[in-house]
Amino acid sequence: MNFAGFYFIPGALSVDEQCRWIRESLMSFPQPPNRTNHNAIYGPINDLFIAVKERKVLVEDENMPASSDYASNGCVGNGDTRRWSFCEEDSVLLRGKSCKPVSASVLLRKLRWSTLGLQFDWSKRNYNVSLPHNKIPGGLCQLAKKLAAPAMPVGEEFHPEAAIVNYFASGDTLGGHLDDMEADWSKPIVSMSLGCKAIFLLGGKSREDPPLAMFLRSGDVVLMAGEARECFHGVPRIFTDKENAEITALELHFCDENDILEYIRTSRININIRQVF
Ligand SMILES: O=C(O)CCC(=O)C(=O)O
Ligand SMILES: [Fe+2]
Structure with missing residues (x-):
């Protein structure tokens, strides 16, 4: 199978960065005008x-x-x-x-998703540019540009315009899908994993193609560009048990912030950032 354009960058985010984006995902990303489920x-x-x-x-x-x-x-x-x-x-x-x-x-x-930047309309499966929205926050924009670099066409810069934050509680899954609502598939989707470990399945262009399975741990980043943009993918499982979640470093960081600690012990957050046009 052709996985050209798929990049797996283990440990791309420091523990400090992971904590920052977990905090923002809980406190600021669900704030209006961003929408949530x-x-x-x-x-x-x-x-x-x-x-x-x-x-x-x-x-x-x-x-x-x-x-x-x-x-x-x-x-x-x-x-x-x-x-x-x-x-x-x-x-x-x-x-x-x-x-x-x-x-x-x-x-x-029960928070399942929030959308940043241009707002994605799940019912119509497109970006609704007429909905009120803020720009992607500066810090996240800078980080996404840096992370996207290896998957960018030579001489071009990534322009983050929209992001979807997925919140997984114990037992939540994300079914096999394609992200095909962006105009230019040569630009990568930058996808950051935070919190509990998950299994990620990368399939082929047909739903029938057998998928490749990999673990995504907190701090790992995946880029999907080019051919990989046309591959089905999903998250069939997250691990919330102590041995398999692999979040000890996060637990130590959040030891004084009980509400975050309690949340992240049984949750995974995925932030995926896109250039829409
Ligand atoms: O949670 C993940 O790692 C993948 C998320 C994803 O594929 C999506 O939101 O389109
Ligand atoms: Fe996706």
């Missing part, structure tokens, strides 16, 4: 990770009028009716809400 149900959610630390719950408030005034109060909106907000769990019990509150920690556990 929770948008479809709750609208944009602000400061999810702070709400986890503060043990808050998200509740629906039918009486809350549609108003941008509420945004500054940490309330969140669904479309143009701002109905969901983080509250203290006790205050919800006192108010006797009919709607079941959802704890911020459950929402964090």
Whole structure:
């Protein structure tokens, strides 16, 4: 099989870099205008990770009028009716809400993806350039340019325009797929692995081609360019048990940050960065 354009760079990220991008993936990447899998149900959610630390719950408030005034109060909106907000769990019990509150920690556990830069529309499977968005954060942009260099056509520079952050909890998988919504396949996808070890399968151009299996550990980077852009790939398994997760260095780093520590012990984060046009 032809795997030209596939690069596996083990240990490309230092432990400090891994910790930085894990922290950003939890605290800043899910922030609006970036969208997450929770948008479809709750609208944009602000400061999810702070709400986890503060043990808050998200509740629906039918009486809350549609108003941008509420945004500054940490309330969140669904479309143009701002109905969901983080509250203290006790205050919800006192108010006797009919709607079941959802704890911020459950929402964090169920966070499956967030999108940075140009927003990917999963329902239409394309980039929706009309959705509000920020540029890819500067530090991530610089890192992606540096990492992409070996897979770039001579004399060209990688321009990161969009990124998808995948969050894997124990038991989560990513089925075999192609990333074919970008205009220019000669540019690589830069894919960073953080947290628990995973199995990555790199198949061929047909779903029937038997895949090559490899482990991806925290700090490993994969580049997919050229021929490899046309190869099916997926993540059938992550390892969350102590012996196989291989995250001891991360655990030591996060020993004073209990919420991150608890999260990463049973999770994998993948950040993949793309040039769209
Ligand atoms: O999680 C990974 O390593 C791969 C992610 C991926 O293929 C994707 O998001 O398109
Ligand atoms: Fe992919």
